[in-house]
Amino acid sequence: MKEEIIIAGFGGQGVLSMGKILAYSGLMENKEVSWMPSYGPEQRGGTANVTVILSDERISSPVLNAFDIAIILNQPSLEKFESKVKPGGILIYDGYGIHHAPTRTDIDIYRIDAMDAATEMNNTKAFNMIVLGGLLKIKPMVSLENVLKGLKKSLPERHHKLIPMNEQAILKGMELIKKA
Amino acid sequence: MAEEVKLMKGNEAIAHAAIRYGADGYFGYPITPQSEIMETLMEEKPWETTGMVVLQAESEVAAINMVYGGAGCGKAVMTSSSSPGVSLKQEGISYMAGAELPCLIVNVMRGGPGLGTIQPSQADYFQTVKGGGHGDYRLITLAPASVQEMADFVKLGFDLAFKYRNPAIILADGVIGQMMEKVVLPPFQPRLTEVEIRQARPWATQGKPAGRKRNVITSLELDPARMEENNLRFQAKYREIEKHEVRYEELDCTDADYLMVAFGSMARICQKTQEMAAAEGIKIGLLRPITLWPFPTEAIAGYADKVKGILVPELNAGQMIEDVRLAVNGRVKVEHFGRLGGIVPTPDEVLNAIKEKLM
Amino acid sequence: MDTKDIIKPENLVYSKPRLLNDNPMHYCPGCSHGVVHKLIAEVIDEMGMEEQTIGVAPVGCAVFAYNYIDIDWQEAAHGRAPAIATAIKRLNPDKLVFTYQGDGDLAAIGTAETIHACNRGENIAIIFINNGIYGMTGGQMAPTTLEGMVTSTCPYGRNVDLYGYPLKISDLVAKLDGSCYVTRQSVHTAAAVKKAKKAIRQAFENSMAKKGASLVEIVSTCASGWKMLPENANKWMEEHMFAKYPLGDLKNE
Numbered sequence: 001m002k003e004e005i006i007i008a009g010f011g012g013q014g015v016l017s018m019g020k021i022l023a024y025s026g027l028m029e030n031k032e033v034s035w036m037p038s039y040g041p042e043q044r045g046g047t048a049n050v051t052v053i054l055s056d057e058r059i060s061s062p063v064l065n066a067f068d069i070a071i072i073l074n075q076p077s078l079e080k081f082e083s084k085v086k087p088g089g090i091l092i093y094d095g096y097g098i099h100h101a102p103t104r105t106d107i108d109i110y111r112i113d114a115m116d117a118a119t120e121m122n123n124t125k126a127f128n129m130i131v132l133g134g135l136l137k138i139k140p141m142v143s144l145e146n147v148l149k150g151l152k153k154s155l156p157e158r159h160h161k162l163i164p165m166n167e168q169a170i171l172k173g174m175e176l177i178k179k180a
Numbered sequence: 181m182a183e184e185v186k187l188m189k190g191n192e193a194i195a196h197a198a199i200r201y202g203a204d205g206y207f208g209y210p211i212t213p214q215s216e217i218m219e220t221l222m223e224e225k226p227w228e229t230t231g232m233v234v235l236q237a238e239s240e241v242a243a244i245n246m247v248y249g250g251a252g253c254g255k256a257v258m259t260s261s262s263s264p265g266v267s268l269k270q271e272g273i274s275y276m277a278g279a280e281l282p283c284l285i286v287n288v289m290r291g292g293p294g295l296g297t298i299q300p301s302q303a304d305y306f307q308t309v310k311g312g313g314h315g316d317y318r319l320i321t322l323a324p325a326s327v328q329e330m331a332d333f334v335k336l337g338f339d340l341a342f343k344y345r346n347p348a349i350i351l352a353d354g355v356i357g358q359m360m361e362k363v364v365l366p367p368f369q370p371r372l373t374e375v376e377i378r379q380a381r382p383w384a385t386q387g388k389p390a391g392r393k394r395n396v397i398t399s400l401e402l403d404p405a406r407m408e409e410n411n412l413r414f415q416a417k418y419r420e421i422e423k424h425e426v427r428y429e430e431l432d433c434t435d436a437d438y439l440m441v442a443f444g445s446m447a448r449i450c451q452k453t454q455e456m457a458a459a460e461g462i463k464i465g466l467l468r469p470i471t472l473w474p475f476p477t478e479a480i481a482g483y484a485d486k487v488k489g490i491l492v493p494e495l496n497a498g499q500m501i502e503d504v505r506l507a508v509n510g511r512v513k514v515e516h517f518g519r520l521g522g523i524v525p526t527p528d529e530v531l532n533a534i535k536e537k538l539m
Numbered sequence: 540m541d542t543k544d545i546i547k548p549e550n551l552v553y554s555k556p557r558l559l560n561d562n563p564m565h566y567c568p569g570c571s572h573g574v575v576h577k578l579i580a581e582v583i584d585e586m587g588m589e590e591q592t593i594g595v596a597p598v599g600c601a602v603f604a605y606n607y608i609d610i611d612w613q614e615a616a617h618g619r620a621p622a623i624a625t626a627i628k629r630l631n632p633d634k635l636v637f638t639y640q641g642d643g644d645l646a647a648i649g650t651a652e653t654i655h656a657c658n659r660g661e662n663i664a665i666i667f668i669n670n671g672i673y674g675m676t677g678g679q680m681a682p683t684t685l686e687g688m689v690t691s692t693c694p695y696g697r698n699v700d701l702y703g704y705p706l707k708i709s710d711l712v713a714k715l716d717g718s719c720y721v722t723r724q725s726v727h728t729a730a731a732v733k734k735a736k737k738a739i740r741q742a743f744e745n746s747m748a749k750k751g752a753s754l755v756e757i758v759s760t761c762a763s764g765w766k767m768l769p770e771n772a773n774k775w776m777e778e779h780m781f782a783k784y785p786l787g788d789l790k791n792e
Contacts, residue, residue, distance in 0.1 A: 023360060027187045035187075035360035039213060040298065060451030062359050065526030153187070205630055233629045238655035242622040245615065245652070249623030252613040253593070255630045275616050374631075385611035385627075387591040387634055396605045398596075398614035 001031075001056050003141050004064050008049035008081055009073025009094075014128030017154070018071075019050035021132065024150030025142040026054040036062040047076055054141055069139065071131060075099060092134055092177070101180065110138055111180040117172055126169035133173020144170065183364045190330040190356040193363050194260065194286055195220035197334035198232070202371040203284075204255035205233040207246035209265060212298040213354040214288035217260045230371055240265040244272030244285075251281040252397035254377040254384025256338050260286035262354075263304050264295060266312075273347055274313030277414070278399025280383075282341035284334065285319075285349040288357035289495075291522030299522025300354030302444060305499035308351050309473040316411055318418045320348040320425065321472040323443040327361035329470075335366055344421055345383075351472060353495060355445035355524060427470035428479055432458075436465030438538055439487045441480060441504050443469050445524070446493050452527035457534070464534060472500070477507040484511035489538035493517040493530050513538065556580035558589060560609045569769025571759035572601055574726040575639075575668065578736045580608050582743055583635070592635040593627050595620040599641035600674040618649025621656035624663040628746070635746055637664040642683040643673045646708040650682075653708065657752040660717030664742035665754045667709070670761040671780060678764040682706040685783055690764070705783055709756045713789035719751035721789040725758045725781075727773045741791075750792075758784045 005022070009015045016037050026033040036051045051067075053059050066086045072078045072093040078100070085091050087106045096115035114130035136144065147170065151163055188196070195217050198206060208218045218236060226232035233250075237243035243259045250257035261269060266287045276283060287308065291301040308321050320340050322333045330352060337348040378386050388394045401407040429447075432454060433439065442450045447468040457464045465487070469476050483490070490512060492501040498516040505514050517533035519525045544550060558580035566572045583592050589610060596604040598617035605612035615623045620638035628636040645653050645667050656663065672690055673679040679692040683705050687696040697705075713721040720742060724735040735757060742753035758780050760772035767775060 020360070024187055027185065027362060033187065033360075033362060036355065037358055039354070039358050059361075060455060061449045061453075061527050062355065062361075063445070063449050063524050063526060064452070065528045205626060207626060233626075235625070235629065237622065238651055241619070242625075242652050242655065245619035245622035246626035248615075248619075249595070249613060249626035250630050252623070253627055253630055257626065257630070271616055272619070279614075385593045385613055386631070387589075387593060388609065388611045389590050394605070394609050395611045396614065397612070398605065400602060400614055 001054070001141070003054045003069060003139065004067050005052045005069045005071065006049060006064075006067045006081055006084070007052065007071040007073075008047070008077035011046045011048040013048070013073050014125070015048045015073065016050050018128040018132055019052045020154050021147065021150050022052050022054070022142070024154045025147045027153070028146035028149045029142055031055060032057060032059050034059045034062040047074070049077065069135070071135060073131070078102060090138060092131070092138065094131060109180040110134065110177050112173060112177040114173060114176065117176055118169075121169070121172070123165065123169075126165060129166045129169035130173035130176065133170035134177035136170065137174040137177050183367065185362050185364055187360050188327065188363055189216055189358060189360050190324070190327045190352060191216035191288065191358070192220045193327050193331040193365070194334060194350070195224065196365050197331040198258060199224060199226045199230055200366050200368045201335050201338055202230060202256065202369045203232055203258055203338070204371055205235070205246075205250045205257040207235050207237050207243040207250070207257065207259050209237050209240045209243050209261065211262045211265045213290060213300075213357050214260050214262050214286065216357070217286065232371070240268040241272065244269035247283045248272055248276055248279070248281060251276065251283045252279070252385050254381035254386065256342070256371070258284035258286065260288070262288050262290045263292050263301070266304065266307070270307075270313035273319065274315055274317060275399050276347045277313070277317035277319070278315060279397050280345040281347065281397065282338070282345050283347050284337045284341060285347060287349060287351050289351065289353040291520070297522035298354070300445060300495060300524050301522055302353055302446060302495035303497070303499070303520075304351065305472065305494070305496060308349060309475070317414060318346070318421070318473055320344065320346055320421060322348065322350050323470060323472050324350060324352050324356055325444050325447045325468060327356070327359065327363045330356060331363050331365055340425060344417055346417065346421070351444070353445050422474040425471060426474045426476050426479070428476040429468040429470060430479070431466040431468070432463070433465030433467060433483070436463045437488050438462070438464045438534055439483050439490045440464060440466045440493060440530070440534070441469070441490060441500070442466065442493045443472060443500065446495055449525065449527050450493060450530055453530040453534075456527055456531050469500070475503050475507070477503070480504055480507040481509070484508040487512060489513040489515065491515050491517055491530070491534050491538060493525070493533065495519060495524065556584060558584050558609045559607060562606045564607060565603060566600065567763045569760065569762040569772060570600075571668065571670065571726050571757060574732060575666065575735070575757055576604060576607050578726070578732070578739050579637075579639070579666065582736065582740045583610060586635070586740070586743060588635045588743070591633070592637075593631070595624045595627070595636070595638040597638070597640040597644040599644050601639050601641060601668065602675065604639050618644050618647070619652055620644065621649065621652040621661070621663065621665065625656050625659070625661045628661060628663050632662070632749070635743055636662075637666060637743065637746065639666045640668070641674070642667070642669045642671065642681045646682040646706050650708070654711065654715070657712045657754065658715045658717045660751040662746050662749040663752060664739075664746045665752065666739065666742070667754055667756045668759050669756050669784060670759040670764070671705070672761045672764040674761050674764050682708070683784075685779055707784065709754055709789055712752070712754050717751050718754060718790060719792045720745050720753040722791070723756045723758060723784055723786050723789065725776070725786060727760065727776060756784070758786065
């Protein structure tokens with residue numbers, strides 16, 4: 001198994017931490033993992049993306065030109081990465097703030113209204129976990145159990161009390177995702 | 181018990197490996213994209229466990245001179261920075277080479293020249309392997325291509341530095357510093373005691389006991405005849421290092437029609453290029469210099485009559501290619517592919533370059 | 540008394556400090572460096588710290604200090620001695636660590652290192668020779684050169700409109716929370732030498748007691764750079780240097 005994933009959106013949306021949790025989950029499953037962030041001056045609202053690779057074999061390049069899965073959380077990222085999804089690959093996008101929906105027909109496109117759901121849950125911080133839930137529904141590349149273990153690894157101990165809330169958000173995302 | 185597999189950034193791995201090596205001191209100044217090194221050290225508080233000193237200096241200039249002072253006492257000390265900061269350190273590095281002081285320097289390169297960008301680059305190759313500071317000196321240069329190597333090269337760098345009494349540098353870039361991968365950290369080893377330092381490093385300034393001559397750490401020698409002697413001694417040492425310490429990795433080089441020579445993050449990208457080429461039936465080998473100085477000249481020369489062409493992909497405008505060309509000495513076509521100013525190319529760009537320039 | 544009697548131990552009134560070796564000094568006649576070297580050698584010996592002392596030499600006339608005082612030394616890049624001493628002391632907290640610096644080294648190119656080492660309260664002693672001129676390079680303007688004073692790079696006298704004002708760096712250091720002892724001394728008379736020695740001893744003891752940074756400024760002459768006879772240089776120093784750089788403790792906590 002090998003999944004080459006790009007997650008892209010605004011800074012502050014939890015793009016990097018979502019990638020981190022995915023990477024830690026892969027670690028829990030003894031997979032090879034790499035997590036390569038775009039980095040820049042610390043800025044909320046700037047664009048951010050992260051390339052995550054989970055694989056059964058040694059990972060060559062952490063930098064990729066094409067992806068199995070693209071998780072797109074804003075319009076600029078859609079414009080940048082829609083064309084980079086491999087034919088037959090998957091694109092998941094959050095409906096909030098996407099004015100021009102993806103148009104490719106050779107890939108599977110899913111929509112998840114995670115921002116709306118997070119607002120409804122009165123917890124915008126759950127946003128990225130809802131999206132992650134959606135991804136795991138479509139591609140169960142890691143088990144929920146290992147995601148929770150991964151969360152525990154990636155979060156400092158003082159934040160462990162937030163884990164149940166994150167689990168809820170993941171389950172919510174699994175419900176919400178639908179084929180576009 | 182086997183060490184736990186951890187997931188962390190290359191920069192964080194450097195910090196943890198330094199504590200575990202038994203480093204005595206770290207002196208640094210914040211600069212992107214390597215600030216996690218000092219941040220991790222401060223978070224870990226090694227002064228409470230191993231006794232390692234960690235100090236945020238007032239500048240990169242002060243930091244490298246703190247390293248000079250610590251190294252002069254026979255301590256295992258290090259600093260880290262990124263390109264513009266490493267430029268500031270060059271004075272101190274030259275002095276350390278001249279005073280024959282061992283230390284570990286880390287450069288997590290970013291795009292230049294000048295303030296440039298904070299994105300990954302390999303444009304400090306010349307600065308690192310050809311001199312950087314003034315005078316005839318060499319830096320033992322290690323180029324990690326994974327988070328694991330970031331951790332492993334801390335010990336390797338310190339060990340080589342002490343073996344040859346010469347500064348060693350880990351030349352990484354923003355990709356290797358910022359990416360997270362699995363890593364097994366090296367085991368803890370104790371710091372040397374004063375008695376052990378006095379015994380193992382008799383040149384160190386630890387205070388002059390009665391009966392031994394005073395130790396003086398200096399790069400100064402006004403008498404040119406004696407300064408030439410010093411230089412000849414350095415050169416003899418450099419020849420020894422070139423003889424014994426060349427390190428490189430070869431991937432799918434047997435029967436390859438073409439060869440890529442790349443280091444650090446670029447070598448990782450080239451591995452993907454190899455996969456893509458193999459799918460198209462093109463056989464491309466990859467030779468990855470691990471030590472940039474001493475350079476694997478002989479290993480590369482060995483391919484001059486075996487391959488149809490060599491591509492040197494770099495995150496710069498063509499620096500290591502000069503050493504590759506010197507190695508093959510005109511016997512085979514050597515072309516360059518580079519992205520500049522912080523742009524990291526994708527694997528397909530490298531493959532296209534091979535097709536355009538060599539096929 | 541003939542010579543034989545004079546060298547009898549019971550007639551001994553003075554001897555060269557044990558830690559000052561026999562290397563011929565390169566300093567000019569009338570230079571203050573030799574006297575200050577002697578005081579440092581005496582103080583280290585009297586404190587019994589010979590085996591636990593590390594000195595940091597500057598760039599400037601005192602670059603060869605390590606040739607004369609018989610202890611372990613590190614030779615610093617220009618201005619960086621306080622950074623080097625910082626690491627030596629932090630990594631070896633029980634050793635006596637001092638720097639020996641001139642005005643160009645300490646108050647021009649090394650100002651940042653001086654201020655920050657003292658502000659961090661590093662437990663080091665800084666011996667600062669202020670003669671208002673660059674001696675080693677042949678008499679150029681220093682940050683401490685007095686207004687109107689002639690040097691090879693202000694040949695018409697230091698004009699503050701062009702070159703700014705003489706820098707009273709010891710006053711700056713005294714203001715820092717990390718410094719514990721800042722004093723200004725001289726070595727041009729026997730009485731002054733005695734006081735200067737006491738000051739050096741206190742600075743060294745502060746380093747051992749980990750009280751913070753100590754700075755001993757020695758207002759000095761540079762007969763060659765000033766182009767005066769040593770005796771006249773001393774007089775000129777009293778009249779002009781002391782007016783700008785008055786002797787005495789600036790801070791003693």
